Structures are given as C-alpha cells and as structure tokens.
Amino acid sequence: MADPNAGAEPTAVAETVLDTVAAVAPDVRAGLPGRRRYLDGENPSGEAVLAADVYADDLLESAIGDVAGVGSYASEERETTVDVGDGPVSVAVDPLDGSSNLKSNNPMGTVVAVYDAPLPASGRDLVAAGFVLYGPVTTMVAGVGAPGDAAIREFLVTDDGEREPLGDVDLPAEPTVYGFGGRVPDWPDDFAAYVDEIEDELKLRYGGAMIADVSQVLSYGGVFAYPALESAPDGKLRLLFEGNPVAYLVEGAGGQSSTGDGSILDREATGLHQRVPVYVGNGDLVERLEAALADS
Ligand SMILES: O=P(O)(O)OC[C@H]1O[C@](O)(COP(=O)(O)O)[C@@H](O)[C@@H]1O
Ligand SMILES: [Mg+2]
Ligand SMILES: [Mg+2]
Incomplete structure (x- = not known):
C-alpha cells in the first residue's frame, strides 16, 4: 500500500501521532x-512497574508504530528505542505519568514528545508535544511546530478517541498555585528558601502526577517543580519523556521552563533515560527561582 505520509513534513507526521494518542x-x-497491581521487576529508571504501565506502553507502541513517517518509538518503560519504520521522526512516550496514583484513584496522564531527530534528542528538535489527562474528563493539551512557534491548545478527547478543540492555552497572568515534588528534608537549602517565599504568595496544589500538577499551573498560573534533590542532583523526572514535552508546552503557553540554569529545552541530551530538574511556570516565578539558585 502507498505510504500516506511518504515525504511528509515532520509536523504533518506529528499531527497524526497526536491524533493516534487521542485515539x-x-x-x-x-x-x-x-x-x-504491581508487576515483578523495575523499569529502566529503577522504578516499580504496574500492569497498567505495560498495557499502555504496548498499546501506544503498536498504534504509534503504525504511523507512517515515524522511524523510532521510545518509552520510559523500555531500555532501548524500537525501530518501527523508515521515517525521520522519533516519538518518546511516558505511557502513564503518575501511575502510582492508580492505587488511590487520582489523576494520571500520557505524555508524548515528537522529535525530528534520532534519540536521544534535544528539546530544540521537538516538532510537537502533548499530554492526555485522565481526570474526571479526558482531555489533551498539545502543540505542533518548532518550540516557541506552536500554539498550545486544549482538546476534549471523546469516547471515540476524537479530539474536539476547547481553545488556546495561555498561562494566566496572576498566578495562584504551586506544587513541588521530593521529600522536604531532601530539598537543597537554596530551593527551600525559595519555597519559603512562594508559600506566602501562592497556595499548595500537589497531586503526585506531573501532568496533573502541570495542568493546574496551565489553568490557574503558578509554578511546578520536581527539583534537584540533595540525594539526586538531577531530580526524578526524565528529560526526553517528561521534562522536554512539559517545557515545550509551558513555554508555548507563555511561561518559562528551567533546569535551574536556563531552559530545559537547551539541556544537552546524552542518554535515553537521563533525568533533569524541572521548574516550569509563570516567567517571573521561574526567573526568581533561577536567581535564588544562582545566589547560593
Ligand atoms: O511521588 P513523588 O516523589 O512525589 O513523585 C511524583 C512524580 O513522579 C512521577 O509520578 C514520575 O512519573 P511516572 O509515574 O511516569 O514514573 C511524576 O508524574 C510526578 O511528578
Ligand atoms: Mg512520568
Ligand atoms: Mg510513567
């Protein structure tokens, strides 16, 4: 059969990938x-794996692998990339983000990052990113285009897996929420001092699924962080599967991202499962954070 995406622009392939994730x-x-239930064994990041993580990964690998123009598929749950075709586009997926919330029946998401480069790739190679949020309503937030060029939009995902546009996503100018991961005694002193300030200005909203916590920041304005920790200087979140797509979306919605020292999108990618400190939100809050970290 003729390849419908043969020679297609990476952005056209990316649109099909986003449609596929919604489907x-x-x-x-x-x-x-x-x-x-938890399965025996660990994923490549050394974390426990639920049956749902594997199920979602298998579904996504099969569906995304069928998209013409996609050459490789990578997931947080797999050690290496999978060759799925001839195209130049690589898709990196966190099949279930925040899956430890499944036990307590709290929100989770699926995160997708589409790179026009072999993996590991920089956030500057992204041609699209998005997430599905399995909340009371199933929604998708996504953008297509080079970082900074993409409009970020929210969609309702129907029971049939169609995307119905709900509108553009722009960070509210007056922020109200913050959510920071990691154990408090494990926070470096400079980050803890920043939190002391922020606590006086914003209210805490932390649910333990990055995508749900970032969605609160996109909806109400504020700042989300999974910071560098004393015990883990690169934090917990993974650059290719979590940090880059979230940075792309928050920056595209008018906010900023940071590793503590510049945009997450500028962090060099050296490994498929490498971790990165993640700070995202309204620009002034992220800039104050960077200043607090630089001063120490
Ligand atoms: O339990 P903690 O330390 O607060 O960690 C929560 C963080 O870990 C994650 O659950 C990691 O993602 P996965 O569930 O995809 O491994 C993030 O969604 C969340 O921000
Ligand atoms: Mg995750
Ligand atoms: Mg996951």
Missing part, C-alpha cells in the same frame, strides 16, 4: 480498572 486514550482508560 488510543479511551482504550488506555478502559484498561485501567483491572491493572492496578
């Missing part, structure tokens, strides 16, 4: 109830 989302959601 699979109802199946991911429908498969959760019977998959709340």
Whole structure:
C-alpha cells in the first residue's frame, strides 16, 4: 500500500501521532480498572512497574508504530528505542505519568514528545508535544511546530478517541498555585528558601502526577517543580519523556521552563533515560527561582 505520509513534513507526521494518542486514550482508560497491581521487576529508571504501565506502553507502541513517517518509538518503560519504520521522526512516550496514583484513584496522564531527530534528542528538535489527562474528563493539551512557534491548545478527547478543540492555552497572568515534588528534608537549602517565599504568595496544589500538577499551573498560573534533590542532583523526572514535552508546552503557553540554569529545552541530551530538574511556570516565578539558585 502507498505510504500516506511518504515525504511528509515532520509536523504533518506529528499531527497524526497526536491524533493516534487521542485515539488510543479511551482504550488506555478502559484498561485501567483491572491493572492496578504491581508487576515483578523495575523499569529502566529503577522504578516499580504496574500492569497498567505495560498495557499502555504496548498499546501506544503498536498504534504509534503504525504511523507512517515515524522511524523510532521510545518509552520510559523500555531500555532501548524500537525501530518501527523508515521515517525521520522519533516519538518518546511516558505511557502513564503518575501511575502510582492508580492505587488511590487520582489523576494520571500520557505524555508524548515528537522529535525530528534520532534519540536521544534535544528539546530544540521537538516538532510537537502533548499530554492526555485522565481526570474526571479526558482531555489533551498539545502543540505542533518548532518550540516557541506552536500554539498550545486544549482538546476534549471523546469516547471515540476524537479530539474536539476547547481553545488556546495561555498561562494566566496572576498566578495562584504551586506544587513541588521530593521529600522536604531532601530539598537543597537554596530551593527551600525559595519555597519559603512562594508559600506566602501562592497556595499548595500537589497531586503526585506531573501532568496533573502541570495542568493546574496551565489553568490557574503558578509554578511546578520536581527539583534537584540533595540525594539526586538531577531530580526524578526524565528529560526526553517528561521534562522536554512539559517545557515545550509551558513555554508555548507563555511561561518559562528551567533546569535551574536556563531552559530545559537547551539541556544537552546524552542518554535515553537521563533525568533533569524541572521548574516550569509563570516567567517571573521561574526567573526568581533561577536567581535564588544562582545566589547560593
Ligand atoms: O511521588 P513523588 O516523589 O512525589 O513523585 C511524583 C512524580 O513522579 C512521577 O509520578 C514520575 O512519573 P511516572 O509515574 O511516569 O514514573 C511524576 O508524574 C510526578 O511528578
Ligand atoms: Mg512520568
Ligand atoms: Mg510513567
């Protein structure tokens, strides 16, 4: 059969990838109830794996692998990339973000990053990024285009896996929420001092799923961080699967991202599963954070 995406622009391939992730989302959601148990073994980041993580990863690998123009698929749950075709586009997925929330029945997401480069790739190679949020309503937030050029939009994902546009996403100018991961005694002193200031200005909203916590920042304005920790200087979140796509979306919605020292999108990619400190939100809050870290 003729390849419908043969020679297609990476952005056209990326649109199809986002459609595909939305199309699979109802199946991911429908498969959760019977998959709340942990499996034996760990993922490449050394974390426990739920049956639902593997189920979502298999569904996404199969569906995204069928998209013409996609050459490789990578996921937080797999050691190496999978060759799925001849195209130049690489797709990196966090199949279930915040899956430890499954036990307590709190929100989770699927994160997708589309790179026009072999992996590991820089955030500057992104041609699209998005996430599905499995909250009371299933929604997708996504953008297509070079970082900074893409409009970020929210969609309702219907029970049939269609995307219905809900509108543009722009960070509110008056921020109200913050959410920071990691154990408080493990926070470096400079970050803890920043938190002392922020606590007086914003209210705490932390749910333990990056995508749900970032969605609060996109909706209400504020700052989300999974910071560098005393015990883990690169934090917890993964650059290719989590940091880059979230940075792309928050920057595209008018905010800023930082590793503590410049945009996450500028962090050199050296490994598929490398970690990165993640600070995202309204520009002035992220700039104050960078200043607080630089002063120490
Ligand atoms: O339990 P903690 O330390 O607060 O960590 C929460 C963070 O870990 C994550 O759950 C990691 O993502 P995964 O569930 O995809 O491994 C993030 O979604 C979240 O921001
Ligand atoms: Mg995750
Ligand atoms: Mg995950």
